[in-house]
Amino acid sequence: MEDLEKTCEKCGLEGEYQCPYCNKWYCSRHITPTIDEYTYGHKCEPYIAQKTTMEREKPIPIRPPKRPEIKDMDKELKMLLKYSIILIILMLIILLFFRISRTV
Ligand SMILES: [Zn+2]
Ligand SMILES: [Zn+2]
Numbered sequence: 159m160e161d162l163e164k165t166c167e168k169c170g171l172e173g174e175y176q177c178p179y180c181n182k183w184y185c186s187r188h189i190t191p192t193i194d195e196y197t198y199g200h201k202c203e204p205y206i207a208q209k210t211t212m213e214r215e216k217p218i219p220i221r222p223p224k225r226p227e228i229k230d231m232d233k234e235l236k237m238l239l240k241y242s243i244i245l246i247i248l249m250l251i252i253l254l255f256f257r258i259s260r261t262v
Contacts, residue, residue, distance in 0.1 A: 164176075164183040165183065166183065166184045166185035166187075166188050167182045167183065167184055167188070167200065168184060168185075168188040168200050169185060169187070169188060171185040172185060173185060174186055174189075175189040177189060177191055177200070177202060177205075179191050179202050179204040179205040179208065180202050180203065180204050180205070182200075184200055188200045191205035192205075193205070193206050193209060
């Protein structure tokens with residue numbers, strides 16, 4: 159039974175929070191697990207290990223984002239189609255106007 163007073167591993171202040179990665183106690187300023195020694199948080203080796211493995215696994219789900227690119231192209235095509243339709247309608251209106259002005 160550890161009845162020891164929990165103190166921050168970094169600054170020695172009262173340890174209010176326990177890091178879920180390294181299970182060490184830290185104060186509110188040093189509880190954030192970081193990948194490097196920053197002024198805030200604490201360098202947490204288990205956290206770094208988990209992050210690097212997560213990053214290693216990342217490239218697999220990165221492949222699907224190719225689809226949005228096609229979607230974007232589809233969007234552009236639709237935009238182009240829309241504009242061309244507007245242009246055709248405008249030309250028709252101009253032609254109609256010409257015909258009307260000729261008959262008058
Ligand atoms: Zn601290
Ligand atoms: Zn930690």
